[in-house]
Amino acid sequence: NYSNIYKDDLIPVPSNFKPVHPFKFDNMNERDETLAPWPRTKKIIQSSIAEYYALIQHVDDRVGDIIKRLKEYDLFDNTLIIYASDNGLALGSHGLLGKQNLYEHSTKVPLIISGPGIPKGQTSKALVYLFDLFPTITEYLKLQRPNNVDGLSLMNIIQNKQKEVRNSLYTAYRNSVRAVRDKDWKLIYYPKINYTQLYNLKNDPKEKNNLFYQYKYRDTIIVLKQRILKWQKRVNDTIIL
16 A cells, blocks of 8 residues: 555655746646645645655556566566656646646656666766657667657667757647757746746756846847747747747
8 A cells, every 4th residue: 555655744845836826827727737726735735745756656666576577587687678757747846736837847757778788877967858769769679760750869878979969958838838948048938928937957957036037148048049949940830939
């Protein structure tokens, strides 16, 4: 039974916790956002995170079962294991509960690759998409490189031959939010309400301080705006920005 494995009152709330998101950018009562009333309370968030941790523990244990069985049948050393997931939940960050937004807590996903020929204990901060997995696996298996796919093989990163396959990421939520980020900076734009956020992810990974309206960051803003428009054209995103 995993339901009470973590005690609610011992769970810290996120440092970017808010009772309410500071502005409306879409339907704010949709899917995960309806799981608790506004304003969010720290007690509700602690309970939600405790349940989330219990689910993670359950998945972790089941992955352990699979690995144990692979070892029993002498298959472990010949198996490529890829651990990934859907987008994460906000769980109180920025006053949100779900993943219907483009903050880091709701766009990032775990990605762990383990198997023959994969370096052990190595991490990378390369900017990647989940759809990079298809060309990565085909190259790993020495199959013919697929044509007309959006993803990029990550094998050169895995084998320490290069640090990155792209220098920015473009993300979208319906027609209400667009974002672009590189290793240090992130620009989020809400076209329906003409509002923009700029975050220095290096110094402010929890996205608490919007720097967009500070004049000294104008050059960074120009670069990111140009980048978001290039991405829009590249992926044939028809929204008017």
